[in-house]
Amino acid sequence: MTPFRTFAMVDWSGGNDTGPTPRKDAIWACVVRDGNAVEPVYLRNRALAENWLADLIEAETSAGRRLFLGFDFPFGYPRGFARALTGSDDPLTLWDWFEARIEDAPKANNRFDLAGEINRRFGGRGPFWANGLKRDIEGLPRRKDTYHNPFPDRRAVEHLAKGSFTCWQMAGAGAVGSQVMMGLPVLTRLCRRFAGQVAVWPYEALDKPVAFVEIWPSLTLGAAPEGRIKDAWQVEQVALDLAHLPPEDLARQLDVSAAEEGWILGVKQNRPDIAPPPLRNDCFALPAGVNWTPVDDALALLRDRLGPVTGVKTVPLGQALGRVLAQDVVAKRSNPPQPNTAVDGYGFAGAIPDGEHVMPLLEGRAAAGIPFDGTVPPGNALRVLTGAALPEGVETVILEEDVTVQDNHIAFRGPLKRGANARKAGEDVKAGEIALTAGRRVTPADLALLSAVGLAEVQARRPLRVAVVSTGDELVEPGQAAGPGQIFDANRPMLLAMADRFGFDTVDMGRIADDRVALRAALDTAADTADVILTSGGASAGDEDHVSALLQEAGALQEWRIALKPGRPLALGMWNGTPVFGLPGNPVAAMVCTLIFARPAMGLMAGEGWHEPQGFDVPAAFEKRKKPGRREYLRARVRDGRAEVFHSEGSGRISGLSWAEGLVEIEDGERHIRPGDPVRFIPYGSFGL
Known part of the structure; x- marks a missing residue:
């Protein structure tokens, strides 16, 4: 992604409208665009602030400027609170929970009543405290002396940030609790309004045009110059400091690992002050002494060492088709709703x-x-x-x-x-039951079910981005003139189409000649724009196998000699933190390796879990003798209830891929298959094609 060009800082407030005259303890914001600060803006209430923020996001994204937006309240609560309240550890689900329940007007809101309601769920003495209203609220203590908190009093980051306040305090000096409760609904609506354009740090990768980041100016800035309102001066200073911070320094500050609690930008994590050696035994490394890897062992290694990498967003049903659900969907209404x-x-x-x-x-x-x-x-x-x-x-x-x-x-x-x-009412699905489980890719039928049980939106994962690179001096584009020794690039259109059919976003990196400098640049670009890279060709150990050479040079290559036919060599590695699948150059082997290895691995990274293709035992319409030691996949189709295989097993016969409608899988051991013997047929459709 391009660097941020616009930085803005917002000092929030959980209170009521502060009137037309600029004053302290109100909402202040400042924008620094291309290094130049705009006069800080006074926003008397949250409705005006939300409109101002929406206009800012619209203006910057329309102009193609990446926007870094800081807010001075916690983006999360101490561990355990989100699950206790929503059933999910996902902090963005908690954001949605508050947005659905907070009632906010310039002169009044229900934050204290909602705090009391939450407390009553946990015994009526906490976690929130400090009632700022004249009337009593059941369950919300006015002081902390009668208070009992069933959750940690502070987030991990607040133990490291001297001068920070707890998010449970709703009134009085340092009442961060009111800021959080009144701020998260606004951020939720902005995320929904600008769906696909906003990433929330540190919960999501900052790969969108807009970033929402938690920053506390009071932790680093002192008193304001004489004659200036402290809040106005602080938001200006933070925005200017961020704008003038070298991008690599900002990236280091953003490099934190935080779960549901979130983090405050600038607070260092307790990490050992040591640097790792070059990556030699990366996540794809095989156990010591292993040379030939059985297919099942290779699949188990991928399953154990990869995980979801895609962010989560609230998505309207109209945009949910084909998206992967990030959490279980609970029915809001029974189906049927009544007898x-x-x-x-x-x-x-x-x-x-x-x-x-x-x-x-x-x-x-x-x-x-x-x-x-x-x-x-x-x-x-x-x-x-x-x-x-x-x-x-x-x-x-x-x-x-x-x-x-x-x-x-x-x-x-x-x-x-x-x-x-x-x-009967609810004989299909009852309110409160799980209608669809996390990891499911939404189908048209799912949209009907979700609508029927009262859902207008779901938490869905961003589609996995797959970059495809073809390598080799011998390749030319289809339609171009092919000289002696040249062939048309068959792999790239096939792999791009396969990734698209799997439901992933594709990035076509084109074909790269056998030039290490050009290939390095292509891999750098692919790693910046995609979640996983598929290469074809150049993955063995020859003089012109630059994919494997570059991965080896980076200390992140593992050449898996899979006990598989076709597609025995499979190079796996990491390039700038992005997994690389180095597929064979032969189209038949490239397709088989993609289906058997890359497809389930990419599904896991996309958040849909490990994909086990559904196979069927059918009688064979062929005879074959197979030696022990390797698993074989034959191009096949079913006719009259029997599995036919392509007339040639030659991996150069691309026409067999089109002739076939799936694969016959023959187990690792010795086998003599005769007509009528059962064989396992896996249709292409079981892989998602």
Whole structure:
């Protein structure tokens, strides 16, 4: 990403409108753009501040300037609080929780009442304290002497930051608690309004046009010059200091590891003051003495050593298709929300015994969206239409085809069980139940379910970004003139299309000649813009295998000799912290290695968990003898219920990839397959193609 060009600092307030005259203990903000400070802005209430912030974000992003926005209140609470309140450790879920419950107007808000409500959930004596209102609030103590906190009193960073305040105090000097509670909803709405453009530090990678960062000016700045309002002077100084800080120094300050509690920019973490040696035994390193790696062992190593790298955002349902859910989705409403009829017919109470029955028919009816206004007395019937909410007194429905209607009565034959042709409330999903689990990639059917259970938005992960690089002097673009010894680049369009079909964002890095300097530059760019890099060619140990040479030079290469056919060599490494899969140059081997190894690894990095392709045992339509030692994948398709394999196992036969509809997997041991023997067929669709 390009460096930040605009820096802004905001001094927040949890109180009411402070009037038209600039004053201390109010909301102040300052912007420094391209090193030049704008006069600090006085914002008398949070509504004006939110509009000012939105205008600033809109102006900077429209102008293509990256914006660094600092706020002087905690972005998180001490560990355990988010899960206790929301069921999730994700601090951004806690942001959403507050945004849904805080009521804020210029002259009044409900922060003290909400603090009392939260306290009552935990026994009524904490974690919040200090009631700043004249009226008493149940559960919120006025002083700390009757206070009991079920959570840590401070975040880890606050133990290191001398002069910081606890986020549990709601009133009085240092009432950070009110700032947090009234600030997080504003940031939540801004994140939602500018979805995909804002990253929240330190919870998300700062790879967006706008960064929200927690900064406490009071920890580093003293008194203001005479004649200046301290808050106004401090926001100006912080913004100027950030703007003039060398990018590498800012990057070092931003390099912290923090979970749900968050961190304060500038506070150093307690880390040993030592530097690691060059990366030689990186996350892809094989155990000592291992040369040939069985497929299952290689997969287990990838599964154990990789994890999610994508950030989380609140996404409207209209933008959620294909996104990976970042947390379990809990139904807000039951489906169906109330008992309703499954057919057009007539409803009444109870079960009906065998024999003929005649029942009075009430006037009116119940239709979908138009409920019956009243109660159906026992022994009476009511006309009901499919999907209608069952009125009080109706439990059972008989199909209209089984009924004779005459003189305001119905006649029909039993027996009929209680509840026949009726749907119970919540028989599909009950409110409070998990409707969809974290890691699921949202489908059109999921959108129907999410809508039905009352969800308008979900917490979803940013799509994984996959950079694809082709290497080799012999490659030319399709459509260009191919000279002697040259071939068309078949791998790059295939790999880009595969990553796209997997649901990832793709970055086409083009084809790079066998030039180490050019390849280094391409890898640098790919690492800056993507989460994972796929290369094809140049991954072995030859003179022109520059991918493996560069990774080796960086101290981050592992050449896995996989007991696999096709695609035995697989180079894995890290380039500037970004995983690299060095795939074989042969298109058949490149595709097989991508499906078997890169696909589940990238799914794990994308947050959807480890992807196990679904295979099916089907009779073989071929004969094959296989020696022990390597697992084999044959290009295959199913016809008439039997697995056919491509006529040649040559890895240069690209047409076999198009002919096939999946792979036949033959286990590691010795095997003699005869027609009719069961083999495992894995359709391309099971990999997501």
